[in-house]
Amino acid sequence: MGFPISSAPLLRALEGRHYDAPTPVQAAVLDPALAGRDLLVSAQTGSGKTVAFGLAMAAEILGEQEAFEPAGLPLALVVAPTRELALQVQRELTWLYAPAGGRIASCVGGMDPRREQRALAAGVHIVVGTPGRLRDHLERRHLDLSALRALVLDEADEMLDLGFREDLEFILSAARPERRTLLFSATLPKPIVALARTFQRDAQRLEIGSAERGHADIEYRALRVLPREIPLVVVNVLRQFEAPAALVFCNTREAVRYHQATLSERGFSVVALSGELSQNERNGALQALRDGRARVCVATDVAARGIDLPGLALVIHADLPTNAETMQHRSGRTGRAGRKGVSVLLVPPARRRKAEQLFQTADVVPAWSGPPAADEIRTLDEERLLRHPVFQEAADEDEDAMGRALLAAHPAETIAAALVRLYRERLPAAEEVIDPGFKPLRPERIRPERGFGDGAGAEAPGDATFARGAWFLLTTGRAKGADPKWLLPMLCKRGGVTRSDIGPIRIFDRETKVLISDRAADSFARAVHGTEVQGIRIEPVSGPARAPKHARRVAAAKPAGKKRPAPKR
Known part of the structure; x- marks a missing residue:
């Protein structure tokens, strides 16, 4: 089945890229019955949605013409959440509209705004950009949307998650009202539906595929690991698969730097992507992966949003993702466009429950095992x-003589x-690692996922496990913006515990005290001993911490047990 479009230049572009048949999302948005209608589309990453909206808006901006008119004010605008995704969209639309003479400009943070201004002034047919930079050009009157015929919001849910709602509303309000608006999102939560209701006209809602389909081409594996051996297991997993390109995900910039250094020392060709890098550095890292100079990329979630790397066959979660949606987004960097991929989660014993929650929420059944052994x-x-x-290659004359x-x-x-x-x-040496040997939890013992900032862990603070627990002091408080939203994941990561092991959190002006369950207190103390990250130390307290009137409490109940006076310091 061919593409249901009549534009000769676009058909030539598709033929040149060996596009024989549309993907489900492409077929859905190109349905002749939906011609000219606003669309609210739910589609997973890797489903071909960039080409989908590129073709869908062609009727509005190109029609049946063989080529565009001379470029002037933009006819189409595509808004994407990150620089990498915006630049990727620009590349895709560039080859798609090249036979028609399309001029596509990008406006993204981290690039020279004066060069973007000159490109806009010279005339463009399509603009692709990030919300903040597009709003900046609009406010400075460098970007005029009065001739706009089509507007696309790509990965709208990510843009709202990143706090761009106000910028999006500004851009949508500034655009020409008589336009076609296409909104693409991996999920359709209430804020997305509300945005569509406000800025779209009688939009047709399309839900392409399901969560199951979103990871149908991805094989999930869960590896039991010891926390101290995670860097070594990353090495072994990379060596086990020998993938042409692999992504290693971390939750912090510090972890990205650490894993990049570890892999580089062991002989891997590795690059990094994190928010602290300049745009040129990030572009250079991605180009090294595309042309094969690097085989491994270590990245944070934000830096890796939207990137599409040919040949990416392996994703490693060195740090567990914070939720199931993030897990699927990370894993969705592989298994794209019909290609198979593998997603490997490294699970320390203290994070077993969290991993099971992720799999249960995402409806994923992984293959559990120990880490790949050196032998x-x-x-x-x-x-x-x-x-x-x-x-298998025939030797030439010189090789035969040698x-x-x-x-x-x-x-x-x-x-x-x-x-x-x-x-x-020429191969990095395999590492000797240990299998902790724990078993997956029974389904009835897995609690639903909980969001950050919901106070104590899954167990009630009055349980016996907290009655015999231990208090720890953090050298940060309300004056430094201490908040359970980031304290909880930080405590879990640094202490190697789960949220069920964290009791009341009490935030004071210059310090914070947290109660750790009896079963995890000793291992938590060993994990945090002598460490300091971003100026925050975690130290044991000899007795329970009472909360004076000015302390901010984050728990529904006090820990059980006899109270003792707070220690004098």
Whole structure:
């Protein structure tokens, strides 16, 4: 089945990229019955939605013409949540509209705004940008949307999550009212529906596929690991799969730097993506992955949003994602456009419950196992060497002569052993790791996911596990913006515990006190001992912490047990 469009230049562009048939989302938005209508589309990442909205808006901005009129005010605007996604969309629309002479400009944060201003002044057909930079150009009158015929919001749910609602409303209000508006979102929560109701006209709602379809081409694996061995397991997983390109996800910039350094030391060609990098550095990292100079990218969630890397076959979650939606978004970087991919989550014992919650919420059934062992990887290396393409290639005259000279000088066994050594020298060594051996929880023991900032952990603070718990002091307080929304995940990560092990959190002006359950107190103390991250130390308190009147309490009940006076410091 071909594409249901009549534009000759776009059909030539699709043929040049070997697009034979539309994906489900492309077929849905190109339905002739929906021509000219506003659309509210729910589609997973990797479903081909960039080409979908590129083709869908063609009727408004190009029609049946063989080529665009000379560029002037933009005819179409595409708004994306991040720089990487916006630049990726620009690349896709550039090849799609190249046969029609389309001029596509980008307006994104981190790039030179004066160059963007000059591009807009010279005339464009399509503008692709991020909300903040587009609003800036509108307010400075560099961008005029009075001729706009089509407006696309790509990954609208991400834009709202990142706090761009006000910017989006400003842009939508500034655009020409007589336009077609296409809103694409992986999910359709109430804020997205409300936005559509306000700024779209009688929009047709399309839900393409399901959550199950979103990870149909992704194989999920959960590996039991010891917290201290996570960097070593990352090495072994990369060596196990030997993927052409792999993404390693971390939750913080510090973790990105650490894993990048660890992998680089072990001989991997690795780049990093995090919010602290300049746009040129981020572009350089992505280009290194695309042209094969780098095989591994270590990234935070924000930095990796929207990137599409050909050949990306492996995603490793070095840090567990905060929720199921983030897990699916990370994993969706692979298994795209019909290609198979693998998503590997590293699960320490204290994070087992959290991992099970993620899988249950996402309706994913992973394959559980211990980490790949060094012996297993060495066996794989032997198999890969035996199947190496070099043995299938015919030798030229010089190679044949050198081969005969080697056989004349050395026994065949010696030559084969030397070949094995040379092969192994270029490979990072596999690491010796341990399988903690815990079993997955029974479904009835898994509690639903809870959002951050909901106070104590899953168990009531009055339970016996907290009655015998231990208090810890954090060297941050209300004066430094202490808030349970970021304290909870920080405590879980640094202490290697789950939210069910965290009792009341009491925030004072210059310090914060938290109660850790009896079962986790000792391991928590060992994990945080002597560490300081971003100026915050965590130290044990000898007795329970009473909350004076000015303390902010974050718990529904006080810990059970006999009270003792707060220690004097």
